[in-house]
Amino acid sequence: MKLKKIESLLRRKVSKNIVCSEFHSSIVLEGEVEKWDEVIRAGKLAANKGYKGVVNKIKVKGLEIPKMKLPSIRDGTLEGKKFDVLIIGGGIIGSSIAREISKWDVSIALVDKEEDVGTHTSSRNDGVVHPGIAPPSGSKKTFYNVRGNKMYTRISKELDIEFSRKGSLVLYNNNFLKIIKPLIRSRAKKNGVEIYFLDVEQAKEIEPNITDEIKGAFFLPSAGVLSPYKATIAYAENAAQNGVNFFLETAAESMEVKNGKIIFVSTNRGKIYPKVVINAAGNFADEAANMAGDQCFTIHPRKGEEVILDKKKGWLLNSIVSKLTINRHSNTKGGGLIKTVDGNILIGPNAYEQPYKEDYTTTPNGIGEVLNKHLYTIKGLNKADVITYFAGTRAATYEEDFIVEKSEYIENLIYAAGIQSPGITSAPAIAVDVEKMAVEILRNYMSIRKKNNWNPKREGIPLVNSLPYEERKRLIAQNPDYGVIICRCEEISNGEVIDAIHSPIPARSLDSIKRRVRAGMGRCQGGFCTPLIMKIIHEESGISMLKISKKGGKSYILREETKNSLRRVKAKEKLGKR
Amino acid sequence: MKSYDVVILGAGPAGLAAAITSNDNGSKTLVIERENKPGGILKQCIHDGFGIVKFGQRLSGPEYAYKFIEEAEEKNVEMKFSSFVTEIKKSDEKFELKLVNSGGMEKIETKSIVLATGCRERTAKQIFIHGSRPAGVYAAGTVQYFTNIMGYLPGEKCVILGSGDIGLIMARRLTLEGTKVLGVYEAKPEPSGLKRNLAQCLEDYSIPLYLSHTITKVFGDERVNAVEVSKVDKNMQPIKGTEKIIKCDTVMLSVGLIPENEVAESLGLRMDPSTKGPLVDQDLMSVNVSGVFSCGNSLHVNDLVDYVSESGEIAGLGAARYSLRKETRLITFNKGKNLLYLVPQRINVKSENKKVIFYFRVKATMKNVEFVVKLGNHKILKTRYLYLSPPEMKRIIFDLPSDLTDDSELGFEAYEGER
Ligand SMILES: Cc1cc2nc3c(=O)[nH]c(=O)nc-3n(C[C@H](O)[C@H](O)[C@H](O)COP(=O)(O)OP(=O)(O)OC[C@H]3O[C@@H](n4cnc5c(N)ncnc54)[C@H](O)[C@@H]3O)c2cc1C
Numbered sequence: 001m002k003l004k005k006i007e008s009l010l011r012r013k014v015s016k017n018i019v020c021s022e023f024h025s026s027i028v029l030e031g032e033v034e035k036w037d038e039v040i041r042a043g044k045l046a047a048n049k050g051y052k053g054v055v056n057k058i059k060v061k062g063l064e065i066p067k068m069k070l071p072s073i074r075d076g077t078l079e080g081k082k083f084d085v086l087i088i089g090g091g092i093i094g095s096s097i098a099r100e101i102s103k104w105d106v107s108i109a110l111v112d113k114e115e116d117v118g119t120h121t122s123s124r125n126d127g128v129v130h131p132g133i134a135p136p137s138g139s140k141k142t143f144y145n146v147r148g149n150k151m152y153t154r155i156s157k158e159l160d161i162e163f164s165r166k167g168s169l170v171l172y173n174n175n176f177l178k179i180i181k182p183l184i185r186s187r188a189k190k191n192g193v194e195i196y197f198l199d200v201e202q203a204k205e206i207e208p209n210i211t212d213e214i215k216g217a218f219f220l221p222s223a224g225v226l227s228p229y230k231a232t233i234a235y236a237e238n239a240a241q242n243g244v245n246f247f248l249e250t251a252a253e254s255m256e257v258k259n260g261k262i263i264f265v266s267t268n269r270g271k272i273y274p275k276v277v278i279n280a281a282g283n284f285a286d287e288a289a290n291m292a293g294d295q296c297f298t299i300h301p302r303k304g305e306e307v308i309l310d311k312k313k314g315w316l317l318n319s320i321v322s323k324l325t326i327n328r329h330s331n332t333k334g335g336g337l338i339k340t341v342d343g344n345i346l347i348g349p350n351a352y353e354q355p356y357k358e359d360y361t362t363t364p365n366g367i368g369e370v371l372n373k374h375l376y377t378i379k380g381l382n383k384a385d386v387i388t389y390f391a392g393t394r395a396a397t398y399e400e401d402f403i404v405e406k407s408e409y410i411e412n413l414i415y416a417a418g419i420q421s422p423g424i425t426s427a428p429a430i431a432v433d434v435e436k437m438a439v440e441i442l443r444n445y446m447s448i449r450k451k452n453n454w455n456p457k458r459e460g461i462p463l464v465n466s467l468p469y470e471e472r473k474r475l476i477a478q479n480p481d482y483g484v485i486i487c488r489c490e491e492i493s494n495g496e497v498i499d500a501i502h503s504p505i506p507a508r509s510l511d512s513i514k515r516r517v518r519a520g521m522g523r524c525q526g527g528f529c530t531p532l533i534m535k536i537i538h539e540e541s542g543i544s545m546l547k548i549s550k551k552g553g554k555s556y557i558l559r560e561e562t563k564n565s566l567r568r569v570k571a572k573e574k575l576g577k578r
Numbered sequence: 579m580k581s582y583d584v585v586i587l588g589a590g591p592a593g594l595a596a597a598i599t600s601n602d603n604g605s606k607t608l609v610i611e612r613e614n615k616p617g618g619i620l621k622q623c624i625h626d627g628f629g630i631v632k633f634g635q636r637l638s639g640p641e642y643a644y645k646f647i648e649e650a651e652e653k654n655v656e657m658k659f660s661s662f663v664t665e666i667k668k669s670d671e672k673f674e675l676k677l678v679n680s681g682g683m684e685k686i687e688t689k690s691i692v693l694a695t696g697c698r699e700r701t702a703k704q705i706f707i708h709g710s711r712p713a714g715v716y717a718a719g720t721v722q723y724f725t726n727i728m729g730y731l732p733g734e735k736c737v738i739l740g741s742g743d744i745g746l747i748m749a750r751r752l753t754l755e756g757t758k759v760l761g762v763y764e765a766k767p768e769p770s771g772l773k774r775n776l777a778q779c780l781e782d783y784s785i786p787l788y789l790s791h792t793i794t795k796v797f798g799d800e801r802v803n804a805v806e807v808s809k810v811d812k813n814m815q816p817i818k819g820t821e822k823i824i825k826c827d828t829v830m831l832s833v834g835l836i837p838e839n840e841v842a843e844s845l846g847l848r849m850d851p852s853t854k855g856p857l858v859d860q861d862l863m864s865v866n867v868s869g870v871f872s873c874g875n876s877l878h879v880n881d882l883v884d885y886v887s888e889s890g891e892i893a894g895l896g897a898a899r900y901s902l903r904k905e906t907r908l909i910t911f912n913k914g915k916n917l918l919y920l921v922p923q924r925i926n927v928k929s930e931n932k933k934v935i936f937y938f939r940v941k942a943t944m945k946n947v948e949f950v951v952k953l954g955n956h957k958i959l960k961t962r963y964l965y966l967s968p969p970e971m972k973r974i975i976f977d978l979p980s981d982l983t984d985d986s987e988l989g990f991e992a993y994e995g996e997r
């Protein structure tokens with residue numbers, strides 16, 4: 001469609017204030033509207049109408065969207081440093097790319113603005129390795145999903161990631177499946193996904209505790225489950241072992257571009273001079289593209305909320321169960337119940353548009369919606385089993401597909417952007433393609449070859465509590481710390497916490513320890529072990545008790561020593577006098 | 579494999595009392611404690627008021643615990659610390675336990691088990707608090723540990739949610755340390771802590787208590803910087819338009835305790851939904867898995883440690899005599915409509931223990947109460963209470979009638995006025 005035609009469509013259907021223009025083969029929307037919903041509607045209407053992407057700059061009257069949160073440190077430790085490859089973003093996408101490129105004898109830096117890898121979307125999702133039936137045939141999503149799914153068999157072994165491929169059971173409770181069954185079958189065939197249609201009895205053999213109110217189900221055996229943050233950490237650790245430099249609390253803030261080439265990237269720790277830049281900045285990938293003067297898409301953060309139940313009820317579910325919802329316009333799979341690799345049941349997500357990219361507040365309505373929709377699909381679950389809940393945001397573009405390609409306009413920029421769901425599933429496949437693109441670009445500037453000592457294997461921290469009796473005994477004999485239980489709910493030992501602190505990407509905060517070894521993730525939510533873990537962090541890494549944080553930055557747990565308040569009062573008085 | 583008559587899980591006041599009693603009765607006894615020293619939660623309760631009933635003294639928590647620790651040590655009761663039970667299996671007449679500690683893994687067997695595992699605190703998520711997830715939201719017991727054991731304060735300005743006793747005690751403790759405690763917000767129309775704590779911890783320090791109020795949202799990125807509080811209606815639902823923002827850097831929760839019964843559940847013990855502890859008879863033995871006894875806060879949440887020790891003694895004695903135990907014939911009874919719970923929940927008419935101690939709580943505050951125990955239509959016991967309220971657990975002791983049989987109809991009732 002021609003630009004003017006789209007513009008008049010948007011003016012008619014959304015708001016008279018919208019103006020359209022073209023930039024870098026994309027359509028740019030500008031103007032001011034009343035509600036966020038109108039911004040989204042305009043973006044969606046303009047999508048897939050012959051332009052490369054939609055750059056949606058429409059503003060909502062009176063709505064101030066906070067800027068990306070930046071780390072508080074500012075220094076020059078990276079000033080002038082040169083790297084062959086710079087990866088922006090340490091989610092699963094950036095981390096897996098780093099690991100694949102580390103096969104090559106080149107220098108690689110990965111920057112992430114947070115204190116650890118995988119703190120954003122990659123730790124706020126379902127961890128389902130999807131079979132690949134949901135995305136439309138022919139899309140990049142489907143291509144990477146199906147390939148990534150297959151690759152996890154090998155990757156999970158190489159990187160020592162717990163991965164369980166128990167399949168996914170989709171239930172339906174009405175008869176109109178008769179009509180759409182052929183459609184589902186043909187989608188499965190086109191996408192290359194194995195599928196079986198089951199009657200109620202067969203479904204109950206797989207999941208005995210499903211509700212009686214169903215008419216049948218289909219089963220997708222290739223679906224699996226992993227811990228998405230552990231997978232991200234595993235990829236990052238293997239990359240670090242193979243020489244990738246991880247700079248955390250380091251944000252890309254702007255770029256210097258000359259003659260269609262990025263010369264340097266400014267960060268809060270100085271300017272970095274890379275030969276190739278890879279944009280894996282998740283929800284902020286559009287802003288990073290804009291830094292290079294190449295914004296050809298917009299991310300609109302789609303939020304999802306999730307609930308976790310006590311392990312006690314884990315036995316009620318074996319795999320993944322969801323109910324079929326048929327909604328052509330929906331961009332999510334509707335959520336369901338998942339047995340996590342750690343034995344809990346995870347329920348969710350819902351999906352709604354909202355303007356904030358890193359607002360992870362949960363809401364009574366959202367969590368209520370998730371529980372009401374799914375809790376009773378499995379008999380025996382109830383609200384008192386909830387131990388925690390959380391939220392994440394999907395980095396969706398208006399085209400609703402992944403962007404995995406070299407930039408058309410900047411010669412040394414590669415995109416791995418718009419990676420919404422199924423991004424966890426697709427990561428292994430995206431990473432090897434981005435590796436190829438990076439190698440092609442690098443060859444323009446230098447000659448490169450593969451390392452001969454690249455090590456694809458990474459060994460995780462031992463899961464002490466699940467070792468067989470004799471093996472556990474042997475391990476404790478070697479290191480008695482593995483025998484001292486620190487986190488009583490999850491049965492995690494002192495030794496595992498110490499391992500996390502000394503791991504290739506060292507854990508410093510309570511949350512980063514949680515993501516590595518689960519201490520504090522059980523039913524008491526750290527009530528008992530928080531002080532003990534702080535003590536271990538203090539002893540192992542020398543950080544003072546007052547500087548130990550929940551999640552980096554200034555999220556300190558403690559304020560001051562006891563018997564000290566007089567000093568504080570005096571200090572305040574002094575400040576007051578000045 | 580080492581073999582014992584009685585193995586006790588937990589070396590808090592309940593477990594210590596059980597251990598001493600079982601040892602005194604000639605049983606080969608072992609205490610397993612996952613922390614590195616005995617005392618349980620009392621280690622961090624440095625305020626006074628423990629032991630008034632049992633010793634007629636106002637002791638601090640550690641002092642109270644020490645009386646039992648000293649006695650257990652003098653009597654050479656075997657105790658293993660920093661040791662964690664990972665699995666218990668029942669086979670025929672015995673239990674096989676796996677435990678882990680820095681020495682490795684070990685298997686032991688025992689004829690009976692006493693669960694004295696205490697309780698844990700309810701969390702912010704369990705009461706469905708929403709908003710962002712900054713540092714600065716802690717359970718009161720965690721703050722108590724930070725302050726009393728480690729010597730650190732979590733913040734400068736604190737809002738307390740829930741009027742449980744630990745929260746009240748910590749309100750005073752933090753105030754003494756110079757933290758500003760801005761108020762205690764309680765969703766129920768009545769406070770859930772003991773009267774004595776309301777007076778000594780809040781009133782004496784002019785800390786306001788807001789009843790029928792709750793926290794509806796938490797604000798802050800890195801660290802809490804404010805909370806939104808709202809009034810709630812009768813169904814504890816927030817009332818729109820009553821929201822108020824309070825600036826603070828710490829939120830402390832004292833919203834209830836939950837008996838720790840993961841081990842009990844793994845053994846398949848039937849549970850009482852109102853106590854969240856196992857169903858037991860007057861020897862405090864599980865009604866469906868014989869040989870497992872329960873006491874202290876894992877049986878039901880107590881407000882006085884003196885009764886915790888008492889229940890430990892009962893369970894310890896029951897466990898010691900377990901091998902002599904004859905038949906079990908349980909009878910259930912009606913607890914009337916005003917009692918929240920009554921422990922034990924069953925009577926074993928064949929037990930030698932005919933002097934039965936009952937612990938109970940009422941569902942709502944009642945005045946001038948007549949409490950009766952009936953056998954058929956006979957009142958076999960009648961007492962009066964001027965005032966009963968849910969926070970105050972009561973204890974009553976009486977002799978079972980000698981003619982009690984399987985089909986005796988035992989009943990309890992509490993009502994205001996006289997009948
Ligand atoms: C509720 C929910 C459920 C989902 N469920 C599934 C599922 O079951 N299966 C599945 O396959 N996928 C699922 N997904 C999708 C999946 O989580 C994402 O596709 C994936 O995590 C994206 O990874 P990423 O590395 O692109 O993004 P992120 O993990 O967000 O990583 C981006 C990183 O870039 C950093 N960054 C951004 N800008 C800068 C900058 N300028 N400088 C420095 N650092 C920067 C950020 O700090 C962040 O760490 C789900 C998503 C959501 C929200």
Ligand SMILES: Cc1cc2nc3c(=O)[nH]c(=O)nc-3n(C[C@H](O)[C@H](O)[C@H](O)COP(=O)(O)OP(=O)(O)OC[C@H]3O[C@@H](n4cnc5c(N)ncnc54)[C@H](O)[C@@H]3O)c2cc1C
Binds near residue numbers: 699838
């Ligand atoms: C944070 C907190 C503060 C309190 N403050 C007060 C107060 O101020 N005043 C008051 O009167 N009461 C208070 N109480 C109530 C108090 O708990 C009881 O009065 C009493 O201490 C309970 O004794 P217990 O032996 O049942 O449990 P605890 O004292 O909790 O002891 C249980 C012990 O069992 C151990 N254990 C548990 N499971 C296992 C296992 N599987 N293997 C090995 N060991 C195990 C635990 O480590 C613990 O040491 C408080 C309770 C809590 C939780």
